[in-house]
Amino acid sequence: MATVELEELTKIYPGGVKAVDAMSLSIDDGEFVVFVGPSGCGKSTALRMVAGLEEISEGVLRIGGNEMTKVHPRQRDIAMVFQNYALYPHLTVRKNIAYPLKLAKVPKVEMQERVQRTAEVLQLSEYLDRKPGALSGGQRQRVAMGRAIVREPSVFLMDEPLSNLDAKLRVYMRSEISRIQRELGVTTIYVTHDQVEAMTMGDRVAVLKGGVLQQADKPSVLYSEPANLFVAGFIGSPAMNLFESSIQVEEQSIRVRVGQQSVDLPLEYLDQFPALRSYDGERLVCGIRPDDVYDAALNPGLVQRLQGDVALLEKLGSEIVAHLDVGVRRFESAGADETEDELGTGFIGRFRPQSEARAGDRMEVALDVSAMHFFDLATGEAIRS
């Protein structure tokens, strides 16, 4: 068990490509941190630098307080689980799990005990004498976990370990990995591009974009207080509704333009976020999560409303995802999941299944304006202070 400190960690590839740019993060002992971001954001490179599989161009890495920047991977006391399992196909499950112990010259009796114990934790006991080729994807993944666990390392590194599994198995393995990590209490860094995985597994989630750490915080904080437009657009599914807007501070309220329409925010909002006052009459980016957009007919208590045309309804059973045209275009925050809103209507709401909205109709939606987010148009930073 150990802390992991990344101090201005930078990776520059030959040719000058900066894959990771001055990433700083301090991970507590026993903490489960998830690196998440779109393809090419540098999350795997950052993990591989911690593992020692990529040379660190600049910056300092400390594990357990000891500098590891130039230490050989073997001597970092870390174990890694790879995306493609990276099992040794010619060895049985038992030998795969025992391999790191064999190299560490652990006495045979102890080695057998530890392999057996690990197999029990991972429910692999009955497969110990099979070769990886005779196992299912989930079982292979557990063997890869076993090979990492059996060493009792200071840090676990996991590079998209579930991405090759089918959806059902992924959900199961997600909870398994979380359970095992909690039981063992080993500091873990987990890389994924799947935000659901990130949000459900991590004690903290570090969002990366273009090699730059955007925000690292608890999942709930990332969701409710995104630091910038990228995080706001990346975290949450469907993504946050983001549109260019302007505000006007009036006597009784703050008027927020939504295309040709407007909604009013209570003035108290300014007490919470005084910086917003300086944007009076200025262009900015406004955001509201689909969860805070309701079918007005079902929510008479909410008075701030917009009129919109229903372009598409996705009836999921437990909810209805409504794509609406309220007269705004979606603000393109680079890196956000654009497929969320292929219709380009710019506005999505999550309605209760009782909603009677019909595609093609014009309807009224109610907004929980207290959950509105504002971002600087030029920098993309959240207006929060």
Add this chain to the structure above:
Amino acid sequence: MTNIADRIENLGSALEPSARLRRLGIGRGAAWLILIAILVVSLFPFWWALRTGLSTNGNLFAGDQSLLPVGYTDNNFERVLGTASEAEILESLGRENTGSFDFLQSLKVSVIVATAITVGQVLFSAMAAYAFARLKFWGRDKLFFLFLSGLMIPPIFTLIPNLVLVKNLGWLNSYPGIIAPFFFMTPFAVFFLRQFFLGISREVEEAALLDGAGNFRTFFGIIVPMSAAPIATLSILTYITAWNEFLWPLVVARAPERQPLTVALGQFTAQQPGTSPDWSGLMAGTLLAALPIIVIFLIFGRKVVDSIGFSGIK
């Protein structure tokens, strides 16, 4: 709608079962014919060698072109193995034995030479291939392509320089002299294995590295066992090539006790004044010399074929 239905019906009648069967039958028949032709062309020389080996020399030259042995005798095989009596030699050869060799000694030389070359070449080629595929060092790819260009140099070009070198080393008529030029690696073997190693998931090696294995342990403990199929293929191909090597041992191994079978068989082609070559002896010797390779191929042939088409590990 009617139009589409008509078209579907027409399509169905165009491919009615008897027509399809007929077409399939013609195709299969043609394929069988071609395969049988290839088989006959491939196996006929073996049969002709066996037919000649089982004939007596005297009858061979009598002009009978029968496909079956002429004047059947197994004395030629006994002669090659050195178990024939003088009377039997006279019967099969039609004269006294003027050229003979120690088959078992030459077999031993062939086995030692082919085995040493196979072990050395596969080991060093695999190590070089792994280095070219995975290790990072300056000028790696340029060096590989330079090495690969060795494929374009005809072996005859290196014959004289190698001979001079081996002579200066005092290795004429010795195992090291016969083995040395082929012992380390060939561009083909390195190329063949490098392509395979490139297909192995890098993550497996990285996992081994994190598990605590160094380069050598990763190579011998993980990569080599994972590459068993292509290494076996290369070994068999190398063994066959080494077994069949003729020119180099002919040049460096003049002493009979160091001559592999390919060279020693030349005894039978030596023509004495007033005699004709000992074709039946030569064919019997050739068949016996080819037997170990045929057996190896029969046992491992499927593996070789599978492995040549093997492209990597998922």
